[in-house]
Amino acid sequence: MDMARAPTTFDSFNAVAEPCRRQVLGLLATGELPVNDLVNSLGWHQPQVSKHLRVLLQVGLVRVRRAGRQRLYSVNAAPLKPIHDWASTFEHLWQHQLDRVKQRAEAKAVLIQERDGVYRMGPVKK
Amino acid sequence: MDMARAPTTFDSFNAVAEPCRRQVLGLLATGELPVNDLVNSLGWHQPQVSKHLRVLLQVGLVRVRRAGRQRLYSVNAAPLKPIHDWASTFEHLWQHQLDRVKQRAEAKAVLIQERDGVYRMGPVKK
DNA sequence: ATATTATATACCCATAATGGAATATGTCAA
DNA sequence: TTGACATATTCCATTATGGGTATATAATAT
Incomplete structure (x- = not known):
């Protein structure tokens, strides 16, 4: 009564x-290739x-073309767009996250500068 | 001796x-929530x-915070960036793909216009 | 027709994931 | 302490994966 786990052929998320x-x-991204x-x-x-x-074929991520006894596979990237779009959401x-990391690093740098007296503008009053 | 399938906790690709x-x-994208x-x-x-x-916690996609007897979960989107970046590759x-589709549609539109005589500039010569 | 090359499929095994139900853990209130 | 609430963990059955090896299918050459 349950699906133990979505089959790999369920969607591009699983396939990939x-x-x-x-x-x-x-x-295959560079061009079609035989197996x-x-x-x-x-x-x-x-x-x-x-x-x-x-x-990959079943989820439409690749296409095949017969050439003699070979089969040439190529990428069909369209099913990757949903993944990309979802992540974009x-x-x-993660931008904020990175910003926070950056800010923290900068704050730390300031503290270090102050500690070391770098960039201090006027004469240091004893 | 084999990993039947990468565990869902193997990376964010599998978790997601x-x-x-x-x-x-x-x-959770809108903010932290209790279970x-x-x-x-x-x-x-x-x-x-x-x-x-x-x-999700094991692959670092969420964070937890205890608040009384609740646990507040929030998103940590950083591990999604690799997915986004990979898809971007x-x-x-898929742009080309879409372009081709668009071009084909336009070409078809032109044919239809010609067939129907729409947008024809001069007088139609019998 | 047969051999050879190119690719796909079938079969076996170990692994593990999912949902459900029951139960354990943890925290607060009286 | 006991009880109520919030969340986590355990056990179960079902399902399907991915690798390996052997074999089937398809196409070409001789």
Whole structure:
């Protein structure tokens, strides 16, 4: 009665959660490639590569084209946009976070400067 | 000897692959909330909410603060930036894709206009 | 037709995640 | 201390993953 965990083919979020699949997409980003090229570049077993490609294909992240006995895979990035858009929703939050970190660093720098007497304008009164 | 699938606590990609967890983050995006508020808003069983929060906590996507007998959770968006950045890598690809779609639509529109004789400048020669 | 190359599929195993229900822990109030 | 409230943890059953190995399918060459 329960779905133990959303299948990897459920959506691009799940498909891309697997680091291996991101690697594959990374290689395909430059252009279409036959399976064997991926096998060689990645150093994995061929069935493994095919299986990852299958998942990517099912969520529409790659396309295939037959060329002789090869199959040329290429990226179809569209399904990544929802991920990007979703993450963007939180962008202002991590910006603030980084700002705070920066401010704290700057505040600390000021303290250090004061301690060391750097940038002190007038004559230091004993 | 194998990891059947990367644990959900392996990284933010995996933690966020679960739609429920994205919902939780969505609610927390506006500000910190006690568990019970999440339970009420989401309509899930309390343990379920706690368990999802635990995963989010382990990958650093949320922070907790004790307040009396409540625990106030808030978003820590920093771990989402890698996801956003990774997706950005492919942005130009889906842009092109969209451009092509747009161009095709425009080309089609032109054909329709020609067929219908709309926007024709001079007198139509029989 | 057969051998060879390129890729996909089937099968097995260990791992683990999810929801549900029950229960434990922690904190405050009387 | 006892009770009530807020949250976390444990146990269970179901499901599906990812790697490995072996095998099936498809296309080309001889």
